[in-house]
Amino acid sequence: MPRTSAATARSSAPGLAPDAGGRRLPRTLHPVAWWIWALALATAVSRTNNPLLLFLVLAVLGYVITVRRTEAPWARGFKYYLYLALTVVAIRVVFRAVFATGITPHDHFIFSLPHLPTPDWYAGIKIGGPVSLEALLSAATDGLRLACMLCCIGAANTLANPKRALRVLPGALYELGVAVTVSISVAPQLVQSVQRVHRARRLRAGRSQGLRALRGIIVPVLEDALERSLRLAAAMDSRGYGRAGTATRRSRRATGALMLLGMCGLCAGAYGLLDATAPALLGFPALVLGGLLCVAGLRLGGRRITRTTYRPDPWRAAEWAVAGCGVLSAVLLFSNAGFNAAELNPSIYPLSWPTLPLVPAAAILLAGTAGFLAPPPSAPVRPSVPAQRTEEST
Amino acid sequence: MITFDQVTVQYEDTAEPVLRDVNLTVEEGELCLVVGHTGVGKSTLLGAVNGLVPHFTGGTLYGRVTVDGRDTAEHPPRELADVVGVVGQDPLDGFVTDTVEEELAYAMEQLAVAPATMRKRVEETLDLLGLADLRHRALHELSGGQQQRVAIGSVLTAHPRVLVLDEPTSALDPTAAEEVLAAVTRLVHDLGVTVLLAEHRLERVVQYADRVIHLPGDGRVVSGPPAEVFRTSSIAPPVVDLGRIAGWSPLPLSIRDARRAAAPLRTRLDGVVPPPVRTALPADRPRLLSARGITVTYQGVPAVREVALDLRGGEITALMGRNGSGKSSLLWALQGSGPRKAGSVSVGESDGPGTRDPRKVSATEARRLVGLVPQTPTDLLYLESVKQELDQADSESAVQADGIPARTLLDRLAPGIPDTTHPRDLSEGQKLALVLAIQLAAAPRVVLLDEPTRGLDYRAKGELIGIVDGLAAEGRTVVISTHDVEFVARAADRVVVMAEGDVVADGPTTEVIVASPVFAPQTAKVLAPLPYLTVDQLASVLDAHGTDPSA
Secondary structure (H helix, E strand, C coil), rough: CHHHHHHHHHCCCCCCCCCCCCCCCCCCHHHHHHHHHHHHHHHHHHCCCHHHHHHHCCCCCHHHHHCCCCCHHHCCHHHHHHHHHHHHHHHHHHHHHCCCCCCCCCCCEEEEEEEEEECHCCCCCEEEEEHHHHHHHHHHHHHHHHHHHHHHHHHHHCCCCCHHHHHHHCCHHHHHHHHHHHHHHHHHHHHHHHHHHHHHHHHHCCCCCHHHHHHHHHHHHHHHHHHHHHHHHHHHHHHCCCCCCCCHHHHHHHHHHHHHHHHHHHHHHHCCCCCCCCCCCHHHHHHHHHHHHHHHHHHHHHHCCCCCCCCCCCCCCHHHHHHHHHHHHHHHHHCCCCCCHHHHCCCCCCCCCCCCCCCHHHCCCCHHCCCCCCCCCCCCCCCCCCCCHHHHHH | EEEEEEEEEECCCCCCCCEEEEEEEEECCEEEEEECCCCCCCCHHHHHHHHHHHHHHCEEEEEEEEEEECCCCCCHHHEEEECEEEEECHHHHHCCCCHHHHHHHHHHHHCCCCCHHHHHHHHHHHHHHCCCCCCCCEHHHCHHHHHHHHHHHHHHHCCCCEEEEEEECCCCEEEEEEHHHHHHHHHHHHHHHEEEEEECCCCHHHHHHCCCEECCCCCCEEEEEEEHEEEEEHCHHHHHHHHHCCCCCCCCCCCCHHHCCHHHHHHHHCCCCCCCCCCCCCCCCEEEEEEEEEEECCEEEEEEEEEEEEECCCCCCECCCCCCCCHHHHHHHHHHHCCEEEEEECCCCCCCCCEEECCCCCHHHHHHHEEEECCHHHCCCCCHHHHHHHHHHHHCCCCCCCCCCHHHHHHHHHHCCCCCHHHHHHHHHHHHHHHHCCCCCCCCCEEEEECCCCCCCCCHHHHHHHHHHHHHHCCCEEEECCCHHHHHHHHEEEEEEECCCCCEEEHHHHHHHHHCCCCCCHHHHHCCCCCCCCCHHHHHHHHHHHHCCCC
């Protein structure tokens, strides 16, 4: 097809991978490796309040994302996570200033907000009044910690293709993955449908506001969507989706029960581990038990599906290294080895300049090695010709 | 390969069975063309092959359908996925994943093909259908023809023995359709895949068919070699009609065959002036719409570039050009509802009292100036019955006392649509007529139709020609954007061709259409250099001369 090949030849030309000329072949890292890395880093962050360490984490995230993200649409979203993080910090600081709480007489007062008298039954909360440096700083560092954790999740979403991540879902959860994938691809079509119908409304000089106008848009769009999903279902059916495996009703129920119990166990375990006041029994044992139950459930559920995966992501040394460096940094921060745990949470009362503890800093930098432990991402694929169909239908 | 044994299909909501006592055998490696008017059961017949009828659609199937030895009664569609591949009208409807490569692999993943085999088959299919350059591209970025080729590829990777294609080109422009049909014929010839193909625009495919299955409409099925079936069938492409009138035997199916058979006829007709396709228009037609410097851009990309256009009363203009050449954008800009970056439109008789720009008046007023039927007419329909829609149209357009109610208009366009029918249950042609009636209720003198021929069969197209002729006779001006050159040859007085947002040709139909070998209708191709455009012209000449055509 000369018409198409001439136009798309440019797109297959090798793009500039960050590691151009390097020894390693560009490939995409297993999405689970990035998720383990990011979640481990987020766990490590939850340990500390030290702004120096938190800024170090942000720097590490920024570095890894810069060198290892692709050009795909989902990989351009990190800045939105940064905006979200800034908003979180700002909201915390503003709330702390407005609802003045935890003020002691020894604080350094910076300025004072007009005090709003509250009725008696609302006496617990003060609005306005003096604002102290200590309160603002503690709010800011708290907010920064939360922001860092958000950014860790954002980094995972930026570095790992969310669709490929869904594909590693165990067989029992396959349907969930399909539902998400289909809805992701249907959403833009729905938007287009709404725009088309909305534009067509003017042709009938239909009202553009009010309930009746809404009906004039919703009815055609929904009918369109319904017909489309029926056709999609027919297409999926005739392409072999949902071919019978060996599932019985009993095994399906058992799967459901195991999964539910397992999830409860996991939640309880996570809570127990992260909350220092929880009884010791709730932490690690519950987590392990929950994990085991989930694995059993997934195994049982996965048995009924006969399906293979096209070009599965391999799990090789690079995946071990990336996931490992993340986990190691978390373990180091929780181990209290070689540093004073108090340095992780520098005191605000009395106000003191935070110090940079060596071992935690090294642990966080260790997580940053993922930037070169991971192979360079594949060359970007650029659309070379704007789609003709969409051009006319817009 | 495929056997229908005494098959009758009955849906719950219809009194008569759609298919009745069908006996049919399709041999391995055949390209079978399924022809018939809209609503005679083509889709039912095709759906029965892989068990979508009745497993998915409901209804009752009596008799037995076997494919490659498997009975569809015991095998639902998903269990037949490795034997039958199905491709529908709009490729976007069937896509489950979002990139070309993953889409090609999807069916194989469901069939649990080993990963190594999968990779190999994907590579083979990419080459077979010429998709190798597009492998990593997102599906929605592809052009229509590319999407449809991916859809075909995505069922081919499962190595089916039978390929069922239900109007695979109806949503495509001629170039994209050629692309897809070329791919299909290649599969038949190189791989020996059995293909069952339903298609409205017969002129494109009839020459490739080994066998034609004709559904006359009473539930029966007539099957046989193309030349035999078309001798008597109620629908046929122009080249076959030509052969019938000229009395050629065997009946030609391709331009090449017809041209060779037509040599004596061409000599005989030399010097005879053919009657005009359409009656000549009076010279002093009023100018109803005048557009100057129309420019439309989408995010900085120009879709229409400084187009000037005059439309005169009583004239039918065809707007042609490939997908994305700016036809729709131009129509929407003329109506005033679409974006317009620059330029001016003035509607109204040039010497009459005051012209107006439809963009600068209210939507109600714009409707009275220019009526537009969009590409998807159903976008305008949202009520539960035809009556409600028509009443709504009357109140929306706020016609003066002398206005014609929408119901009368509809009866004039397509008689016999009951009041209580749900608009979604109408056929494509009826939906078009309903929306047209709604738009005409405002009595606009300029009527624009955006791709109305899409999905219409020969009969419905014939009816559409009658409708637009009627509108033109009332002194209105009609613009029809279309890809269908046979339709243009019969219906249009004037043709405007667009490419990349520019008007590249504008003139009387005869001149514009015959000048281009690609755009020319089949009759013109067969009888060139004689200036014939339609089969009717030849028929009237032969009648008038009363000569024995076989002489």
